[in-house]
Amino acid sequence: MNPYRNNQRWKFALLIFAALIAGTSLVYTNYLVKNLSETERTKAEVWAMSTRNIFNMPDINDEFTTFIYAVRDSLSMPAIIADEQDSIIYWKGLDTARTNINIEDELMMEGRTGPVYDPEYFRDQLEIMKEQHPPIIVELYSGESWYIYYKDSLLLTQLRIFPYIQLSLIAVFLIIAYTVFNSIRKSEQNQVWLGMAKEAAHQLGTPISSLMAWVELIKTKFNADNDPLIDEMETDVKRLEIVADRFSKIGSKPVLEPHKLYEVAKNFVDYFKIRISQKIEFEVKGDREVEAMLNVPLFDWVLENILKNAANAIESEGKIELEIIENIAKEQIFIDISDTGKGIPRSKFDAVFQPGFTTRKRGWGLGLSLTKRMVENYHNGHIFIKDSEIGKGTTFRIILKSSLIYEPAKI
Structure with missing residues (x-):
């Protein structure tokens, strides 16, 4: 089983589970909001x-008056009573500090009575309620009509926005937790890579x-200094020495020096091509002076x-x-x-x-993962699949800087 694919499935399953929790929370909160809204x-x-x-029965007995006032004063949310012309008749639960004292004084001087208010503030509140x-x-006994407007109570308003605040906090927590644990996991992986290397x-x-x-003993004993087979054996031994040196460099800051890319690539291809199928043809081309x-x-x-x-x-031939390819404008070098x-x-x-991804039965899926680390972390470059078509082939592209001072990070 591909561990990368398995990991992706777990992430997808957790995402679905989180979405179900969020959906359930929103549905239940909306249910509570609807019921509370009907109650209000x-x-x-x-x-x-x-x-x-x-207003209509000023001569009712004291006990009943007390009851009616108690019912009226029990309302918890802001409300306004207005007539057909939107003139304010009475209000409840609004900011009394917004009462216009100057208007109240003028009305008292004119002998008029009734509610006094800041027109602009109450006009805004009335629009919100609408x-x-x-x-x-409400139809009055005089034939007039009252229009009672109200807006949500503070509790209902808070309840409407609560699930979104809750989900936002949960999302922030999950992002932070994922980032921290992912960083710890990568750090542990890097330590494992370093130890193994x-x-x-x-x-x-x-x-x-x-x-x-x-x-060296074979060369001396059999006088085989110029034997091509011995030369190839010596080349392979030196190659093993280079491989060991590669592993020893993992976890440390490598020394980067200017080299001609064509020469480096050609030398390696010449070594590599005689150690695989002769049915595969190799070609190295491009600017030979690019460094x-x-x-x-x-x-x-x-x-x-x-x-x-x-x-x-x-598979065969x-x-x-x-x-x-040199991109002079961007000071980049492309290796396709x-x-x-x-x-x-x-x-x-x-x-x-990704580590562990492979299409081969006996593959470990580590080669391209290490390649990406070496290109991006060591050489401050970038590697990706430029193009691929099933049955026709694939092109990998490596991008390197041609003239920068590098400060590569440790793997």
């Missing part, structure tokens, strides 16, 4: 009727030294991983082409590595660089 509507109607009775709820119309370099040291001594800041052993490792994948993708293999589906363009 009923309270507003009762308040309107009680206020009408107070937008929130339709008016309650250092141990591999250490374990390879002794047998490589022995092999070098045996090769980039490289750590040659690590960059050879990058080329090795990509070329191995390209060779494995070619085919061609692998490496082209070096194309093959005529079986291709990669577009949906897998990003997945191929």
Whole structure:
């Protein structure tokens, strides 16, 4: 089973579960809001009727008057009673500090009575109430009509926005938690990579030294200084030494020096092509004078991983082409590595660089993951699949800076 795909499934399942929780919370909160809104509507109607009775029946007995006033004063949300011309008759639960004292003094001087208010403030409040709820119309005994407007209580307003605040806080918490745990997980993975690499370099040291001594002994004993087979054996032993050196460099800051890309790529391709199927043709082309800041052993490792994948993708005969292109305007160098293999589906363009992703039965899925680390973390570059078509082949593109001082991070 592909561990990357399995990890993606778990993330998708957790996302679905979180969406269900959010949806359930919103549905239940909306249910509570609807019920509370209906209750407040009923309270507003009762308040309107009680206020009408107070205005229409001033001669009712004291006990009943006390009851009516108690009912009216029990209303918890802001409300306004207005006539057909939107003139304010009475209000409840609004900001009394907005009463216009100057107007009140003038009315008292004129001998007029009734509610006094700041016109602009109450006009704004009336518009808000009109937008929130339709008016309650009360017919008076005189034939006039009152229009009772009200707006949501503070509790209902808070309840409406509470689930969104709650979900926002949960989302922020999950993002922070995911970032922290992901950082810890990557740190642990990096420590594992570092430990394995250092141990591999250490374990390879002794047998490589022995092999070098045996090769020298064979040369001396059999007088085989110019034997091509012995030369190839010596080349492979030196290659093993380079591999060990690669592992020893993981976790440390590599030294980058200017090198001609064509020369580095051609040297490695010449070494690589005689160690795989002779049915695969290789071609290196491009500007031979282009230079980039490289750590040659690590960059050879990058080329090795990509070329191995390209060779494995070619089932019988085919061609692998490496082209070096300089983008002078952006001070970049493109290294395009194309093959005529079986291709990669577009949906897998990003997945191929994930640890554990492989299409081979015996593959570990680590080659391209390491390649991405070496290009981006060590050489301050970028690598991606430029193009791929099923049955026709794939092109990987590496982008390097041509003239920058690098400060690569540790793997």
